[in-house]
Amino acid sequence: MKKYHLVRRSGQSIKRLLIYYLIGITISMGIGAVLLWSLGINPFEYYGRMLTIGMVGNKYAYKNVEGLLKILVPLLITSLALGLSFKMRFWNIGGEGEFLIGAISAAIVAFNVTGLPRPLTILLMCIAAMLSSGLLGLAVAFFKVRFNTNETLVTLMLNYIMLYLITYLGKTKEDWNFFLDPKSARPIFGKFPESAIMDGIKIGNFNLLWSVIIAVALIIFIYIYLKYTKHGYEISVVGDSAATAKYAGMKVSRIIMRTMFISSAMIGLAAGLTASASGTISETVTNNVGWTGIVVAWLGKLSVPAIAVTSVLIAILQFGCKTAATKYPSIDSNFADLLQGIILFSVLTADFCATFTLKKKEDAKK
Amino acid sequence: MIDVITLFLFSIVVYNIPLLYGTAGEIMIEKSGSLNLGVEGTMAIGAVAGYLAGMRSGSLLVACLVSFAAAGLVGAVFSFLTVTLQANQNVTGLTITTFGVAFYYFIGNAVSNSPSKWPALGGSRLDQQFAPIEIPLLSKIPVIGKTFFSHTVLIYLGIIIAIVMWFYFEKTVPGLKLRAIGENPGAADSLGVNITLYKYIHIIIGSGIMGIGGLYMALNMGGTFEGSNCWINGYGWISIALVIFANWSPAKAILGTFIFGFFNTLRVQNAPLATAFPNTLGWLTKIPAQFFSALPFIITLIVLLISSVRKNNNSCEPSAIGRNYYREDR
Structure with missing residues (x-):
């Protein structure tokens, strides 16, 4: 024995x-x-370059910080959002798909709504992105609670369906396709009009995008939401045991559907901000945050501060390797x-x- | 005209058999109650390890064994983390995919930049062994002969693996025990089945089978390493979809491979078909390629939704799938 x-x-x-x-x-x-x-x-040289994201001895070091933040913001928001659904043991691995549909919706607004002031245009883009992603997540949650459909597999399928949808939009040269650059003979995604491209606060040469500020605000908001509100408490009870939650008189189905809507809408927000910050969309707009976010949320043990720290570290790892690779x-x-x-x-x-x-x-x- | 049809049917088999390897391997793993989302990465590691070993030794058999072993090692990591260490299966599987594909690029770049360069398949001894084997008599049947009976050894092997696996699940005692673990590990444990051992063995063998699929992919694509594109090219993900479509049956997986392969081939060969049959199939060129690419996922999504809405009792999805088993957690 x-x-x-x-x-x-x-x-x-x-x-x-x-x-x-x-x-x-x-x-x-x-x-x-x-x-x-x-x-x-030389590993020390490589790691040194990676961890300092190529800033040492670089006159344009602020550019590297901007680049890092561009990677960080979508990853951070997506990881937080996925963490929210994982807390209920709802295995939403559809971050990629939700991000893509959000980016497409934001682009629809960006290309068609012109003449409005910039903040309003971007706000509309984000609302469109959040609604479309949120509804997609809500639909998955509905099937889960009503018919016990396997959410992992459903969201996995949706990821690829959305990927081919955006590829289709980016590769089809037709009159109706307003996503494309009209001047290019080869089909490529067009650039958003000026009013749909995000700006920021200038600090010297450094440009602090509004999306960074929104992301920081979101961390605080989600932290409070999970820790001090009734909703947050309900999420943790459902995650511990759905049966207990039911016994305590909670409407488990409603909690799951509501949380999934919020979680997916946050991913939509990440998509809207990313699209606006880069001024266009593409098949690689997600930068794999839907996948990486799952790992980050898990490494952060589904705790908001830990997820925030982990996503900064992973963003440094990714951006650092990118800058080191040039050498x-x-x-x-x-x-x-x-x-x-x-x-x-x-x-x-x-x-x-x-x-x-x-x-x-x-x-x-x- | 008959040539176009023959080529079409032939392409279905020749380009899509990796799906069968991926699916059969994944079915074996899922039957033990584990959901391994690392198919893509496991296939990538099997492909690159098997290919390089095969080129060095000049033997297809060595290539197969090495890709089986390398992918099996990945399976061992997955089993160690999820079975012994109780780690989350989704997270572990996804990490295996990221890791595996990155490993492919790492080795590919390293070998390409080394003084000996990336070995080219064309004209090598490995390439000669990868030539089609015409089965006597059967391969002479028009259309069908070319489609089913004039292939490389790895295609026959894939189909044999699927049939043997079906027999193993349905007709043998270990197969029955394995299914019991996937359905209700607690009950299987109380009957004295060594769950840990069963899970380890089947996850490792299943992963190994995926690895051979990856090797096939490498050989079929001419073995050239490109810095921007992985050989596996999403076939691992389609395999995960195909497991559901095949209702967790290796026998149905053979059929499913040809059905998914049919759409895949329509995407590639729509132009020759439309030219050969302008009146009946002329519309094919109007359908975007991305629709055919998405079709396996759309069909699987519909299957998933319908079978859950109808509370389909025919669904063979293992009940305990995705949940780790820890004896003292009951």
Whole structure:
């Protein structure tokens, strides 16, 4: 017979968790360093360049911060949104699809509503994006609560349907297709009119986009929403046990549908802001935030502050690898994904070590 | 005209058999109650490892074994994380996909930039072994002979794997036990089935099968590494859809592969068909390619919705899918 068995540790210690995480991340960076070294790249130089996102000795360092923020904002909002649905154990992996439909809706407004002042146009774009994404999420939630349809698989299918929809819009040269650049013979997505492109606050040369400010406000709002409101409490009860929630007289179906609407609408908002900030859309407008957001939400243990910190770190990892890749020809920006994968594997292991412990069988019997 | 039809049917089989590998592998994993969203990444790792090993050794058998082993190793990581460490299956699977595709680019770039360069398939010993095998007599039947009986060994192998797997699930005791784990792990555990062992073995074998599918993809696409496009090209995701469409049956997966393959081939070959039959099939060129690409996902979505609305009892979706089993959690 086995002498040892696994037991859940009683009580979560944040300190222990952080130490285990740190060990895990260090080991992954070590593996990454070995990989870099095997390519003949000095890992310290590479990591140094990556972690400082190429700002050291760069006259245009503020440009790099702007670039980092452009990656960060959609990732942050999407991760927060996905975390909201994961809290109810609702496996919405449809961030990509919800983001894409939001971006398409924002573009419809941007191309067709002209002559309005800029803030109003962008507001309309965001509302359109939030409504379309929110309704898509609501539909998935409806099927889940009414017919117990597998939400993971449904949202997965929707991701690809939306991807091919936007590809279709970007590749079809027809008279009705207002998404395309009319001047180009080759089908490419057109540039939004000036009034639909987001501006920001100038701080010296640095341009702080409004989307960054909105994202920060959203972090605070969601934190309060989850921690201090009735809705937030309901979400956590449903996540712990739907049966308990039902017994306590909560309308579980309504809570799930409402939360999914909010969660998807937030992803729509991320899409609207991203489209407006970049002034156009494309098949790669999501920058994979729908997928990465799932990992970020999970790494952040579905806690709002932790998700915020994790998304900053992942954004630095991605943007840093991108800037570092320009220096080293033998490696491309996909190295970020490789490293991200290794980090997640080791953090999942660290997570396990922090929650479980080995105990001798005899001890358990007593 | 008959040539156009033959080529069309032939293309369905030749370009879409990786779907069968991916689907069969995923069915095996899902039958054990695990949802592995890492098909795309597992296939990518199997492809790149198998291809490079095959080019170095000059043997298709070695290529297959290495891609099976490499992808199986990925399956072992997935099992370790989700079965032993109780990690979330969705997150682990998605990470395997990101990791696997990134691994493909990493190895591809590293080898391409090395002094020995990326090995080219054309004219190599591996390429010769990947030549079609004409089955005597059967391959002489018009249309059908070319479509079904003049293929490379990996195509026959894929179909054999699916049939053997069907037999394994339906007619053998371990297959029955596996299905029990997927339906109700608690009950299977109480009957003395070693759940951990069963899950590990089947996840590893299922992943290995996906890996061979990836290798086929690499060989069929001429084995050239492009820095911007992964060989697997979304086939892993279509495989996940196909599992649902095939209702978790490896036998139906063969049929499903040809149905999804039919749409896929329509996208590629709409022009020759429209030219050969201008009156009846002329409309084909008017349908956007993206519609055909999206069709597998649209059909699967409809299947998912309808079968849940009708509370379809015929659905063979394993009840415990996606949830980890921890004995002391009951």
